[in-house]
Amino acid sequence: MNTDGERMYKFAGDLFPICRSITGEGVVKTLSMISDYISAKMTIHQVPSGTQVFDWTVPKEWKIRQAYIEDEQKSKIIDFQKNNLHVMGYSAPVDKWVDLDELKKYIYTQKDQPDVIPYVTSYYKERFGFCMSENQKNSLKEGRYHMYVDSELFDGNLTYGEVVLPGQTQEEIFFSTYTCHPSMANNECSGPALAAELINWIDKRKDNRYTYRFIFIPETIGSITYLSRNLEHLKKHMKAGFVLTCVGDDREYSIVESKYADTLADKVLENVLSYHAPQYKRYSFLNRSSDERQYNAVGVGLPVVAFSRSKCGEYPEYHTSLDDMTLVSESGFQGAFDVMTQVIEALEYNYNYKINIVCEPQLGKRGLYPTISQKGSYDEVMAIKDFIAYADGRNDLIDISNIIKVPVKRLCTIVDQLNANGMLEQKR
């Protein structure tokens, strides 16, 4: 297995079959596999059911063993063992024979996509339910049916994982991804796979300026729980944060901006995407869908954006049985990885720079500029001259990249050249 993309695709595939929910064994198993994959240490946190977290309460833990509907011939018309989307998430137990009419009250379908099994949950009100395709529902014959869910809802724990990679400063770059959906590939397994690969890459990188923090949580209740315990720390230290979700497919890149689109996270990701994939999609915070909701909420206000390829809710396979391993790809993962590593490099180099020479420096005598002047010979060296013009103490590296229209990637080389010549001051 050679490329990052291949590794991430394989790992996502390993995570795919597990039946996860916001609590329970599936989450624990998933965290354990991630812990094995990464080179750094993961801390596992457990928060008891019933704990008050801001306006919410940590729910009971859900254990699911079996779920099916069988007909009078004892033939299972749907079976949780075949596809864990067939049972509504957090279904209470049931064991009851009913008529077709009664059965239908407990069946959920996606009418506008009659072939798919939808993903449906009821976390905060106890009920049970089954999911199947609209076509299958319509084909059911009159008769008696056995609704069977062997599950438990009990006082247990909400479990999440946390990885910290210390840097030279306490300033933090934050990544959040979730581990709470059953067998869906893009809208579940891709996020943790990318996060795990980034951990390994950062862990190998030398002399990191920033401390990097990754959390693997259940969506919504997990981020609220995490914030209830860590809000002051994050407010003090977080410089930029990224929700990673739906990062494995091959479609266009996208960002969900922070509430006012004015944070360092917006700035660096939009800069990198503008060169890497100029047609990327900018969604305003009005189109938010994942944990960026909590990180930007009233009273929280952290500098967090979401990064995706196809954004949650904006692709047809979303939250259905079609979101399987054929929807994601090695190249899809690789592209997302390339963007996020560029983001990290840009942040690491992102100082406010100032040239310590008055007037234009004479680049020729330092071998940075041709000594013969003829028209047409300037273009290849304009990047360095433009960088020098705007490295006036007023702009950080990303500002300069935006102004002079040169990727940060290339400017990092120029910074190194000018530093080697002692021509540059840098400030945070």
Add this chain to the structure above:
Amino acid sequence: MNTDGERMYKFAGDLFPICRSITGEGVVKTLSMISDYISAKMTIHQVPSGTQVFDWTVPKEWKIRQAYIEDEQKSKIIDFQKNNLHVMGYSAPVDKWVDLDELKKYIYTQKDQPDVIPYVTSYYKERFGFCMSENQKNSLKEGRYHMYVDSELFDGNLTYGEVVLPGQTQEEIFFSTYTCHPSMANNECSGPALAAELINWIDKRKDNRYTYRFIFIPETIGSITYLSRNLEHLKKHMKAGFVLTCVGDDREYSIVESKYADTLADKVLENVLSYHAPQYKRYSFLNRSSDERQYNAVGVGLPVVAFSRSKCGEYPEYHTSLDDMTLVSESGFQGAFDVMTQVIEALEYNYNYKINIVCEPQLGKRGLYPTISQKGSYDEVMAIKDFIAYADGRNDLIDISNIIKVPVKRLCTIVDQLNANGMLEQKR
């Protein structure tokens, strides 16, 4: 008479026949009819001719009894009794037989609209004149003509009316309309009719936060006179002001923005119009035409915009005999009334709101959000979630409406729901 629009149309028609000018009996009669129409008390102010008001002087009062031109056969070719536009406003008396050539020096027409009688005045230089259609002028035969104006210019008064509806605070919302044009429907009678109906509506509304002030004045000299007596009070208390003019026709809505388009009056009216009539016309202050000129003048600087349907000067019937009761309509009046009542509601609800819960509130447990999660089920509740996201103490209600693209009308309901749940703080 059932609808607001029907009542206003009828009242405008009652005001139409009166020969008004910037002073005189027509104004007094008009104010008396408005006073009878409204449920609140109107105060009548009189300012003597010769009073210095800033750079201007209150002119003499004008009394007009009769005016006509007759030919040698004693046939009246135009007659003030038939249409009061036939005499130039503020004409001095004359009683003289002249040749056609001499007569023509005193006849005013609208060359680019040869069928209409134009509306012409000469307030600040004493002269006399007659108005007729260009076609009629061209058809006049050689001969002797009798020019007759039975008028007086004498030391009298400039008269205006004022209505104040006190609210819970001394902060004021201001409305200005004029009562100085003779028989024109849109560019005269529509403004006072709408203002009178709004007075009755506000007077019935419970618990008004703001004090509402309406003035009925002659244009230009009236607003200058009013400002010369009330400028400090208005500077201290006025939050937003609206000139009401040309509000009875059925064409597109329009605003004339304040001098820098940056006042609460601009903000609230543009917000309401953007939902009520997205194709409304925004005229910059460079296109000003009525008393917004004085309210925004140097040394005044009040937060005042003008509200119209067809703006003064921008419709062909403007300042001609075509601006009659067929140009305005019940539905035209009703639309203008609906806009201004929405403006008032928006202002009354326009606080800076802040959710008093950290992270997203759990709306499900309060019955404000569905408990089952499936894609496609969110849209109808996004308005409340978006309101909550931006109710962070940084925005007032109109800001939030602009950001989340939901009409203030609907947000008022959400404010009531959240207040009922004790979730909201509000600040001025």
Add this chain to the structure above:
Amino acid sequence: MNTDGERMYKFAGDLFPICRSITGEGVVKTLSMISDYISAKMTIHQVPSGTQVFDWTVPKEWKIRQAYIEDEQKSKIIDFQKNNLHVMGYSAPVDKWVDLDELKKYIYTQKDQPDVIPYVTSYYKERFGFCMSENQKNSLKEGRYHMYVDSELFDGNLTYGEVVLPGQTQEEIFFSTYTCHPSMANNECSGPALAAELINWIDKRKDNRYTYRFIFIPETIGSITYLSRNLEHLKKHMKAGFVLTCVGDDREYSIVESKYADTLADKVLENVLSYHAPQYKRYSFLNRSSDERQYNAVGVGLPVVAFSRSKCGEYPEYHTSLDDMTLVSESGFQGAFDVMTQVIEALEYNYNYKINIVCEPQLGKRGLYPTISQKGSYDEVMAIKDFIAYADGRNDLIDISNIIKVPVKRLCTIVDQLNANGMLEQKR
């Protein structure tokens, strides 16, 4: 010789034949001719070779007497006497017979314009070279060739000229143009010719508010040298500065904006051009090409833009033998002169104005407004009313021109009218 354009065209033609470089006799001769042309006194400055100026060193002085290539038949295939572009600027001496292959190493051509002789220099590394058309180079036959340059590089001086026209205040308007290119018309002679004519025009103008400073320097090393001696003075006194270059052709006008496009120089030139030539080209500082580079450099930061017709580097004849006196014209010069004199007038009148009357002034009684009011009669007086509305102490004259969309030229007349009526306060 009657018009400004005719005079400038003639003077540029007189300067054309001289072989200039960044130092040497050609510069001295050029400065002497400018000094003779202008009505004010020019000061000549000499800075010795080897002087350190910021990051640069003043180079040796270059003297060139003769340069050619001759073939075995002693026929000169190129000759400096015929066109001084044939020798690379700052060529060291050489006197050597070589084969064609060796010769070609020292020949510079413009491959994408095979008919032209390019302009090539090597100021800061000692070498020699010859320039010819690509076509001529390709037609050279095998054989022996004599490379001959009779030049000297010796410790001498860099020479520049300076003219100061004192005004009522020490605040300065600055003009910089260069005198360092050999026989090129637009990209050399046009700048000094325009600057010289402006000096004569300003010298005749009465009661100048500003002090005007003109410098005639070699590009780059000259502006760096000048700044190294005058930076503090310029930072303290300069209000706006203009690099004049390529101002003699008939194509579209252009500006190279200052680094952040936010100086008075940007504001006044863009205002004047927006009325004089609405299709003018705005180049951002990323497209800088002349001494605006130094004036805007880190540690300098002066309010300087460049003014051109065809901008340096953006027209095909640039830096080739095609940039001759047929490329420039009397009307081209005249247009540039008209723009810059309007710029100066706008600066001289550019105060922050405030009307000293509350509410609109009554213009009628001062003869500034018609006394009869009829629709269609307002337009010609709107400029004065709009000026009055925005002369509120918040805007300078150029701001008002931008807001009300009336040229400064016309507003100057209004300022005079209102001042004559005592209605205006002005502040710097």
